Amino acid sequence: MKMEDFVLVSVDDHLVEPPDMFKHHIPAKYRDLAPKVIQRADGTDAWVFEGQEATNVGLNAVAGRPPDEYGAEPTKFAEIREGCYDVHERVRDMNANGVAASLNFPSYPQFCGQYFARAQDKDLGLAVLRAYNDWHVDEWCGAYPGRFIPQALPPIWDPQLMAAEVHRMAGKGCSAVTFSENPEKVGYPSLHNEHWDPFWRACSDTGTIVNLHIGSSSSVVITSLDAPVDTMITLQPINIVQAAADLVWSPVLRKFPDLLLALSEGGIGWIPYFLERIDRVYTMHRAWTKQDFGDKLPSEVFLERIVTCFIVDSFGLRSRDALNLDMVTWECDYPHSDSTWPLAPESLAPHLDGMPDAEINKITHENALRLYQFDMFGKIPREQLTVGALRAQAGDVDLGFRSSERLKKTGTDTVTVLDLAAKLPTIN
């Protein structure tokens, strides 16, 4: 299969919430109380809710910057590429990158809505969270049917409310919810606690996949205080191995045999090692740890139930016979610094070279569409969703680097995908 014929569905991208997001969705009595964007005295932007400021207007949203500016966190909307918060520009950026559809994680509310969970007035918190979810489905995803896989935020402070919201969102066609890779670190019971059973049951009953994104424990592994930042960047994806181990040995997968979870941005190349390890731990230690997987091995349960995804993972793809190829998905990570945008097809193609078309289709889009129950082809004909077809619509999208200060262009001419592909040594 030629690169131009790929159909790319990314199961992990990020949106930056626009300031007017609550306008049409918050109940009238809460209108003045919903989160608002303010400009602070130092010129930076912040969200404010119940007097608490969130300066994370666009976590690591550095798409389009020169690489030597990846380290500077955006502090205001003027420093963020429009495609992060404007859905029309987002679709143009997706087209330029040949991406047919995308699932978007939140920015300022944090990965599992912790910002809303901190509300003193829990009724207000729930109203705001539901307004967020309605905005996400109706406005963001609704603006371009077939282009965005919807995902709900959960009211993490109450498992019964979480269950109700999962059902409500399923009724709106949403089959994904974001949750924490380690809820204990966010201040709630751990994955091992039955506290979450109403939530798991609702997800299981509605076929809603629970996405555990790296970093969703609101903590990062710091090896030492003076470690270079490269250490943290290196470890961020593989740290999800901790959640993977928790899931395997917790009662969750065995208690809810239809529940699926995804390790978002976790990579895949380490997983065959992990599967061998859990089976060895089971075989050697179950006599005293009393684990029981019935007639299965832990690795089999993992392979059946855990959705994996990767940005670039040549070794993982090469080792795909040790994975469940029906559960491997791809992601772009726009607009974060690890993203392959706007050269995702070029970054992916070398690693799919020689792979049978059926396998390429599974990894690039079929698994994502099936698992997230997303009827993309029912909305848009396949031939309009290939890399080649999408890019043909995007000739006027300016892909030139823009400096983070005021997003000024560093060059004067429009820079295209081809220019970039020729200019960058490699982004694989």
Add this chain to the structure above:
Amino acid sequence: MKMEDFVLVSVDDHLVEPPDMFKHHIPAKYRDLAPKVIQRADGTDAWVFEGQEATNVGLNAVAGRPPDEYGAEPTKFAEIREGCYDVHERVRDMNANGVAASLNFPSYPQFCGQYFARAQDKDLGLAVLRAYNDWHVDEWCGAYPGRFIPQALPPIWDPQLMAAEVHRMAGKGCSAVTFSENPEKVGYPSLHNEHWDPFWRACSDTGTIVNLHIGSSSSVVITSLDAPVDTMITLQPINIVQAAADLVWSPVLRKFPDLLLALSEGGIGWIPYFLERIDRVYTMHRAWTKQDFGDKLPSEVFLERIVTCFIVDSFGLRSRDALNLDMVTWECDYPHSDSTWPLAPESLAPHLDGMPDAEINKITHENALRLYQFDMFGKIPREQLTVGALRAQAGDVDLGFRSSERLKKTGTDTVTVLDLAAKLPTIN
């Protein structure tokens, strides 16, 4: 190559220090002050030094127990198999397992001698540490020339003393020293700090390999307080990925281009993923993180300088073309619960099946002998060191399970390797 013809050198086993270890090695003036074993009122044994009791008489030394008793930590010598602390019994246990030579980590002093480092009287602490090292080389390793690869403990509280001890031990034929995977967590500067340069330089100058054992940060990753113990067991080896990342991005490898380090018990199957990740981080982020590896990639530096080892790692062996096969070593982990003893050959053979003899020899012993500069074949002819030859001497070694309470036998007859191989489902 047939299993009986393997020559197995294990680069990671553990000894339990016998109570009389200081008898011949401590200077006269410190004789009464050296650590001693006491029996406590509750019947347990402990080491005592400067009034501080160490109850870790034999960390996880459960070799020979029934698997349903692996979870009970030994609290006295009577609960530990003799081969842990009696070198003559140890060699018999090695013979029964077909292991030609073994490198032994300490138990009660902790992985990098933290117990001695806590001495209030640092002169005494140094005298005790040197006596430990002399005992280790002269008595333990010296009892059976060619069967034990010596390893030094470092006086971790002073890099100059560490350098001197590395030189002193090199003079006694010792080419390995144990250190911490994360010295910051043990209360010292991190791997990124030039504090350790005298130590690195001494190791580099003497060709001494620095062994970083899993758990040598005196900390384990606890995902949550109610996680089943299986979670911790699963993660223990791969947690060394944190030290691997620290090493790659620290100045150490680039500042000391001849220095070698080993990730003891770290496994190998996750490493190809890790290598791809560090190269991607380098390519994508070096413009702002300012890392510089000259004309190399980080993965090349890792492959040249980091010794890896595994107990059982089928996927890692299958993926060996993505590793440096000259740096892959094997370990048995006797007498800990993850050990393959006494069926190490049976656990290894299926994964070496079909591999060229030259590769098998590298992994099973040649790399270990070359890297640790250990002239095993100069002491004992090769034909006496094969699995088959060693086991032929060990027909009278009783391998029957013994219950941890008083080490009582659960059966009455001597149990052999063949009995066990037939009885156990698998220990791979």
